[in-house]
Every structure is written in C-alpha cells, then in structure tokens.
Amino acid sequence: MEESRTLIITDIHGCYDECRSLLEKMSFDEERDILVNLGDTIDRGPAIYETFVFLRDLKERIGERFILIRGNHEQMMLDAAAEGGRSKDLWYYNSGEKTVFSFLNHKHRFQEFLSWYEAMPYYYTTAKYNCVHACLKDPDPAANDIQTLIWGRDTDYSGKLVMTGHTPYRFPIYYLGDQYGRIDEDVWTYLPEKGMIALDTGCVYGNRLTGMIITGSRKFLVTSVASGVKK
Numbered sequence: 111m112e113e114s115r116t117l118i119i120t121d122i123h124g125c126y127d128e129c130r131s132l133l134e135k136m137s138f139d140e141e142r143d144i145l146v147n148l149g150d151t152i153d154r155g156p157a158i159y160e161t162f163v164f165l166r167d168l169k170e171r172i173g174e175r176f177i178l179i180r181g182n183h184e185q186m187m188l189d190a191a192a193e194g195g196r197s198k199d200l201w202y203y204n205s206g207e208k209t210v211f212s213f214l215n216h217k218h219r220f221q222e223f224l225s226w227y228e229a230m231p232y233y234y235t236t237a238k239y240n241c242v243h244a245c246l247k248d249p250d251p252a253a254n255d256i257q258t259l260i261w262g263r264d265t266d267y268s269g270k271l272v273m274t275g276h277t278p279y280r281f282p283i284y285y286l287g288d289q290y291g292r293i294d295e296d297v298w299t300y301l302p303e304k305g306m307i308a309l310d311t312g313c314v315y316g317n318r319l320t321g322m323i324i325t326g327s328r329k330f331l332v333t334s335v336a337s338g339v340k341k
C-alpha cells in the first residue's frame with residue numbers, strides 16, 4: 111500500500127499557473143493526498159479569480175483533505191468588507207483592488223464569496239507539526255494572538271515543528287532558535303521535530319512557488335517551480 115502524503119503550498123497570491131504547475135510537479139493525487147494551503151491566495155498576482163475558482167472547486171471535491179489556512183490578505187479582505195473605512199484602506203494599500211477587479215472582470219463581486227473565506231481557520235495541527243500562515247511564538251497555536259499567526263515575522267523559534275509562509279525568501283529556510291539554513295530542494299530528508307520551515311519564496315515577486323511533501327514515514331521533500339511574473 112502506498113504511503114499517505116501531505117502536501118503544503120503557500121502564498122499563491124493569484125499565481126494560478128504556477129499553482130497548477132507545482133501541484134503537477136508534486137504529483138498531487140486528489141483521490142488520496144492531504145493538501146494544506148498556508149494562506150494568501152488573493153491580492154498582488156495575475157489570476158486571482160481563477161485561483162479562487164480552482165481552490166473552491168477542489169475543496170468542494172475533496173472536503174476535509176484540503177485545509178485552507180487564513181493569511182493576512184484573506185483577513186484584510188474580510189475586515190474591509192465588514193468594516194470599510196480604515197480596514198478597506200489597509201487592504202487597498204496591500205493590493206486589495208487587484209482582487210476586487212479580478213472578480214469584477216469575471217462578472218463577480220468578491221463579496222459573494224465572503225463565507226468561503228470566512229471558513230478558513232488560523233492554523234492546522236497534527237501530532238508531528240503545526241501549519242500557520244506567518245509564525246508562532248508559543249508552540250501551541252491556540253496560545254498565540256491572531257496578529258502573530260497572520261502577520262508575525264519572528265524566526266527565533268525552537269518549539270514543535272511549524273510550517274509557515276508570509277515572509278518571502280529566495281529559498282526555503284529551516285530555522286531552529288537562532289540558527290538557520292537553506293533547505294536543499296528535491297532531496298528526501300527526515301522531518302525535524304522542532305523549529306520552523308519557511309516556504310514562501312516570493313512567487314508573486316517573480317521568484318519561485320515552493321511546496322513541501324510529507325510522507326507517513328516522516329520524510330519530507332521541498333520542491334518549487336519558476337514564477338512567470340516579471341520582476
């Protein structure tokens with residue numbers, strides 16, 4: 111019998127083509143794999159509406175095997191819709207209008223789909239690791255404030271392993287306390303028990319979209335595809 115697999119992707123920001131290419135490169139099997147998205151699906155990128163439709167339809171098909179975690183961009187969109195005013199200013203300052211117009215260009219208003227975004231949790235917990243958009247200070251995700259979970263940039267972390275996005279780096283990076291190093295791609299390695307694996311490699315800024323595969327026997331591999339976004 112084949113091993114169970116969990117795939118983790120992050121910070122798609124409307125990079126639909128790269129998202130599809132990365133899932134293909136990871137041989138994503140929607141009949142069996144668990145897929146975790148670490149948030150920031152919207153804003154900045156070229157195909158925000160297309161990304162939404164793809165992710166929504168996938169979620170519709172595979173249900174609980176697709177975990178969509180909330181990022182600061184989804185949070186800004188929800189706050190802008192609920193509060194207007196300064197919340198809307200903050201979202202527009204962070205490229206919200208690209209999301210608004212991407213939906214309008216497809217004859218939709220993003221407001222139609224708020225409940226879909228509202229359903230996104232702030233973190234995902236397993237026995238061996240956690241997943242969150244930005245970072246953890248306390249190894250227990252529930253003990254962190256929301257600001258830390260979706261906006262934080264702390265890297266000095268040595269608790270139970272956490273996978274994060276949010277802060278773009280040139281390469282995927284492993285942090286353990288004040289130590290860090292680049293993670294080699296396309297190499298199977300044993301999953302660490304502690305520290306933080308940062309997976310946002312700035313696809314929407316023209317670098318790469320990175321994903322991680324974790325197997326049931328606690329090995330992992332990180333791989334990526336090139337961005338089609340011009341720098």
Ligand SMILES: [Mn+2]
Binds near residue numbers: 243260275
């Ligand atoms: Mn973010």
